[in-house]
Amino acid sequence: MRKLLASLLIASLPAAAALSEQDIQTAAKLRDQALQSSQAYDLVESLVVEVGPRLAGSDNNKKAEAWAINKLKSLGFDKVYTEAVTIPTWTRGTIHAEIEAPYRQHLVISALGGSVGTDENGINAEVAFFDSIDDLKAADAKAVKGKIVFINKRMVRAQDGFQYGTTVAGRSKGAVEAAKLGAKAVLIRSVGTSPHRFAHTGVMRYQEGVARIPAAAVSVPDADLIEAMVKRGQPVRLHLELSAEPGPDTTVHNVIAEVTGSEKPDEVVVISGHLDSWDEGQGAIDDGAGVAIAAAAGKLIKDLPQRPKRTIRVIFYAAEEIGLYGGYAYAEQHQGKSLAKHVLAAESDFGAGRIYRLDTRFGPEGEPLRQALAKVLMPIGVDLGNNQAGGGPDVSMLPAQGVPVVSLRQDGTYYFDYHHTPDDTLNKIKPDELAQNVAAWVAMAYLAAQNDAPLRPIPEGNFGE
Amino acid sequence: MRKLLASLLIASLPAAAALSEQDIQTAAKLRDQALQSSQAYDLVESLVVEVGPRLAGSDNNKKAEAWAINKLKSLGFDKVYTEAVTIPTWTRGTIHAEIEAPYRQHLVISALGGSVGTDENGINAEVAFFDSIDDLKAADAKAVKGKIVFINKRMVRAQDGFQYGTTVAGRSKGAVEAAKLGAKAVLIRSVGTSPHRFAHTGVMRYQEGVARIPAAAVSVPDADLIEAMVKRGQPVRLHLELSAEPGPDTTVHNVIAEVTGSEKPDEVVVISGHLDSWDEGQGAIDDGAGVAIAAAAGKLIKDLPQRPKRTIRVIFYAAEEIGLYGGYAYAEQHQGKSLAKHVLAAESDFGAGRIYRLDTRFGPEGEPLRQALAKVLMPIGVDLGNNQAGGGPDVSMLPAQGVPVVSLRQDGTYYFDYHHTPDDTLNKIKPDELAQNVAAWVAMAYLAAQNDAPLRPIPEGNFGE
Numbered sequence: 001m002r003k004l005l006a007s008l009l010i011a012s013l014p015a016a017a018a019l020s021e022q023d024i025q026t027a028a029k030l031r032d033q034a035l036q037s038s039q040a041y042d043l044v045e046s047l048v049v050e051v052g053p054r055l056a057g058s059d060n061n062k063k064a065e066a067w068a069i070n071k072l073k074s075l076g077f078d079k080v081y082t083e084a085v086t087i088p089t090w091t092r093g094t095i096h097a098e099i100e101a102p103y104r105q106h107l108v109i110s111a112l113g114g115s116v117g118t119d120e121n122g123i124n125a126e127v128a129f130f131d132s133i134d135d136l137k138a139a140d141a142k143a144v145k146g147k148i149v150f151i152n153k154r155m156v157r158a159q160d161g162f163q164y165g166t167t168v169a170g171r172s173k174g175a176v177e178a179a180k181l182g183a184k185a186v187l188i189r190s191v192g193t194s195p196h197r198f199a200h201t202g203v204m205r206y207q208e209g210v211a212r213i214p215a216a217a218v219s220v221p222d223a224d225l226i227e228a229m230v231k232r233g234q235p236v237r238l239h240l241e242l243s244a245e246p247g248p249d250t251t252v253h254n255v256i257a258e259v260t261g262s263e264k265p266d267e268v269v270v271i272s273g274h275l276d277s278w279d280e281g282q283g284a285i286d287d288g289a290g291v292a293i294a295a296a297a298g299k300l301i302k303d304l305p306q307r308p309k310r311t312i313r314v315i316f317y318a319a320e321e322i323g324l325y326g327g328y329a330y331a332e333q334h335q336g337k338s339l340a341k342h343v344l345a346a347e348s349d350f351g352a353g354r355i356y357r358l359d360t361r362f363g364p365e366g367e368p369l370r371q372a373l374a375k376v377l378m379p380i381g382v383d384l385g386n387n388q389a390g391g392g393p394d395v396s397m398l399p400a401q402g403v404p405v406v407s408l409r410q411d412g413t414y415y416f417d418y419h420h421t422p423d424d425t426l427n428k429i430k431p432d433e434l435a436q437n438v439a440a441w442v443a444m445a446y447l448a449a450q451n452d453a454p455l456r457p458i459p460e461g462n463f464g465e
Numbered sequence: 466m467r468k469l470l471a472s473l474l475i476a477s478l479p480a481a482a483a484l485s486e487q488d489i490q491t492a493a494k495l496r497d498q499a500l501q502s503s504q505a506y507d508l509v510e511s512l513v514v515e516v517g518p519r520l521a522g523s524d525n526n527k528k529a530e531a532w533a534i535n536k537l538k539s540l541g542f543d544k545v546y547t548e549a550v551t552i553p554t555w556t557r558g559t560i561h562a563e564i565e566a567p568y569r570q571h572l573v574i575s576a577l578g579g580s581v582g583t584d585e586n587g588i589n590a591e592v593a594f595f596d597s598i599d600d601l602k603a604a605d606a607k608a609v610k611g612k613i614v615f616i617n618k619r620m621v622r623a624q625d626g627f628q629y630g631t632t633v634a635g636r637s638k639g640a641v642e643a644a645k646l647g648a649k650a651v652l653i654r655s656v657g658t659s660p661h662r663f664a665h666t667g668v669m670r671y672q673e674g675v676a677r678i679p680a681a682a683v684s685v686p687d688a689d690l691i692e693a694m695v696k697r698g699q700p701v702r703l704h705l706e707l708s709a710e711p712g713p714d715t716t717v718h719n720v721i722a723e724v725t726g727s728e729k730p731d732e733v734v735v736i737s738g739h740l741d742s743w744d745e746g747q748g749a750i751d752d753g754a755g756v757a758i759a760a761a762a763g764k765l766i767k768d769l770p771q772r773p774k775r776t777i778r779v780i781f782y783a784a785e786e787i788g789l790y791g792g793y794a795y796a797e798q799h800q801g802k803s804l805a806k807h808v809l810a811a812e813s814d815f816g817a818g819r820i821y822r823l824d825t826r827f828g829p830e831g832e833p834l835r836q837a838l839a840k841v842l843m844p845i846g847v848d849l850g851n852n853q854a855g856g857g858p859d860v861s862m863l864p865a866q867g868v869p870v871v872s873l874r875q876d877g878t879y880y881f882d883y884h885h886t887p888d889d890t891l892n893k894i895k896p897d898e899l900a901q902n903v904a905a906w907v908a909m910a911y912l913a914a915q916n917d918a919p920l921r922p923i924p925e926g927n928f929g930e
Contacts, residue, residue: 045693048690049568049690049693049694049697050567050568051568052568052569052570052571052690053571102515103514103515103516103517104517105517106517106518108887195892195893196661196663196888197663197746197887197888197890198661198662220892221747221888221890221891221892224890224891224892225513225514225517225747225891228510228514229514232514281662282686282690421662422573422662423661423662423686425662425686425689426686426689426690427660427685427686427689428660
């Protein structure tokens with residue numbers, strides 16, 4: 001049924017100078033091949049089982065790079081190479097926290113990425129409880145000084161992860177705001193939607209001139225417990241011991257594979273994910289899925305009887321989690337002539353749920369490509385969205401350099417249940433959903449590589465995502 | 466609508482000599498009061514927040530007993546007292562495990578209750594992998610000697626938790642069977658249905674004359690990881706460090722509260738749960754819910770304008786998790802004349818899901834009570850089941866002494882997602898579902914206390930559950 005529908009739609013597509021009927025037919029064929037293939041699942045399974053978690057700068061990060069180079073070579077890409085990225089390092093160490101009063105209880109907790117540790121004796125202090133970072137900012141220093149700030153901001157499920165954006169400031173900026181008021185440490189309710197007892201890690205920031213205090217997240221059930229004690233009206237005292245510490249800078253690598261274009265090899269379509277992950281889970285949905293989707297899409301195009309007109313560049317970005325280091329390094333290293341030849345860039349970094357929408361950021365002459373993409377993707381449940389795409393974290397800095405981007409938006413209803421937790425494991429990926437992702441990506445990448453109409457100049461303005 | 470239906474049904478109930486129309490109306494009223502009450506939820510919230518986990522024999526077990534005595538007194542029961550129970554103790558200590566080869570990865574793991582520890586250096590050994598304990602029993606010692614046995618038996622969700630029974634032998638007897646063949650330790654896939662990264666603890670046994678080897682469970686995603694490596698065909702080596710150790714015997718207590726019967730105070734209806742829990746979760750669904758349901762049901766009967774004919778005895782059993790110690794102690798202490806006066810006994814120990822079925826174990830003259838129970842409970846979704854009830858873990862030894870029992874069967878579809886894991890937390894209890902439980906229990910207990918027809922002699926034979 002789906003195949004029939006697809007054929008009908010393709011037959012009725014208006015002629016577009018930018019793309020031939022043959023291009024559209026080939027994109028549809030690639031899409032259908034992807035739906036039948038387990039390539040992406042096999043790749044992420046291999047990465048999870050043979051490497052596992054791969055914190056930026058860790059030994060496992062090195063293993064992951066070696067895995068990626070070997071795997072991309074064995075898939076037969078025309079070129080496989082790396083580009084160096086300098087990053088800061090950080091060691092998680094150990095963490096132990098409990099409520100000491102009014103009722104002694106153990107807490108499930110995770111240090112935030114980049115946090116400093118406590119001294120050996122840890123920190124014992126009363127809780128200063130806030131519903132949000134805005135409430136903290138508005139607080140009197142007397143209510144905070146010498147205490148452990150607790151930010152209890154809730155995050156509710158949404159298909160597009162909307163509340164991640166409205167909640168994550170507590171994680172990224174909580175330590176700075178708490179320290180400005182004299183707090184000894186900051187703890188937050190996990191920035192996630194899991195009702196299960198996992199703490200969500202993620203990167204946090206310090207600010208020059210503001211004291212660096214330890215920062216950590218507790219699981220949702222543990223946040224509920226703290227809240228229940230606070231609501232009883234007695235002072236709540238916590239104990240926190242944390243041995244995390246920042247380390248020296250090191251070098252990691254963006255790992256890159258290409259299918260060389262047959263007509264305009266210097267014009268490049270970038271499809272990507274990020275290779276690093278947080279260290280407590282397996283890095284399956286964040287972002288093993290993304291690198292697997294990009295590589296599997298590239299491999300399908302490589303296996304065509306002939307090369308696409310333009311080059312397909314598969315990038316496994318380095319060190320996304322700790323601050324988009326791979327993305328910024330790429331943008332810097334390719335600034336100017338190289339980026340000017342980037343036809344399009346996009347990253348898959350929102351898990352492994354089905355894609356339901358395609359957003360773009362194309363100039364007016366990109367409309368035939370938009371329409372072709374809509375026609376080829378609609379049969380697999382992907383409808384055309386806005387023209388304000390951001391493209392994904394590691395390519396988010398490229399529109400400012402004029403590079404067109406697309407966002408193939410995934411259903412993230414459950415993404416923030418697993419994201420950045422120990423529960424980011426392989427069994428959270430549904431093979432058929434992952435295959436649908438590859439289907440969308442391969443069709444998109446192929447059509448972008450065949451499209452002869454300019455996608456530039458791209459519209460400015462806010463990202464719609 | 467529900468109330469209307471209930472009234473219609475009660476009106477059409479055939480006259481039963483054993484119970485008056487007034488009894489039935491009162492039971493229906495208690496049921497409807499329970500549906501509107503948050504009493505049970507408030508109780509389990511208090512237990513979870515103010516005590517938390519309460520491993521049998523631990524300091525928190527003592528706190529839980531004090532909490533229970535205070536709480537039951539404050540609820541106004543006619544009597545509150547304790548009965549001593551002697552139990553062995555056990556300290557969990559710390560655990561650390563990883564896969565060493567072919568790919569080094571950390572494992573999420575939990576010591577099984579009662580397990581001995583490793584020495585300081587831990588155990589390094591190759592995995593001997595089995596799909597079930599039956600496969601292990603059939604194995605050649607050569608394939609096991611000096612290795613770490615891994616039992617990968619899966620457990621699939623079911624409303625009645627069917628596969629717990631077919632899977633738990635790997636946990637309880639795995640160490641004995643593995644040690645008989647010379648294994649150094651036994652690890653199992655968690656006996657649970659959670660796809661999340663929690664290891665399920667639970668009690669295990671040793672056997673006189675068989676070496677005592679360490680035993681632990683890994684989470685389902687970690688079991689998948691071990692399985693994926695085993696399937697790659699290379700030897701899989703694990704490292705296990707565990708500091709668990711058995712301790713000296715100690716005394717804990719069954720905590721008991723009564724509503725004294727007005728006509729036959731020495732005839733007793735027992736409703737119960739167990740006060741102890743495993744130590745890694747909050748003991749909310751196992752079995753904070755059960756003690757809260759029993760106490761809330763007793764409290765509603767206590768608040769009636771007049772006492773029921775027979776005594777309602779609410780028991781918070783001690784030390785269920787480590788081997789039904791409270792239940793066995795009660796059966797022994799009350800053997801003979803006291804148990805002969807037990808009209809009926811039942812325990813709530815299957816979480817906090819809605820009750821959907823009532824099983825009984827009554828003699829032929831119990832039929833009017835069965836029918837009365839069916840009529841009063843049907844409007845809240847509880848249908849009559851078989852007459853082969855077991856009654857629940859801590860009363861399971863009472864039918865052998867002639868005591869009638871009932872099983873108010875709860876929907877356990879998700880029970881084994883949380884049971885015995887760190888994820889057994891308050892937010893897994895839905896207040897409306899808990900209230901429906903109290904509604905069924907209070908109606909059942911009241912009718913049993915009013916019923917004048919003998920429920921004995923009870924049928925023998927296998928438990929139907």
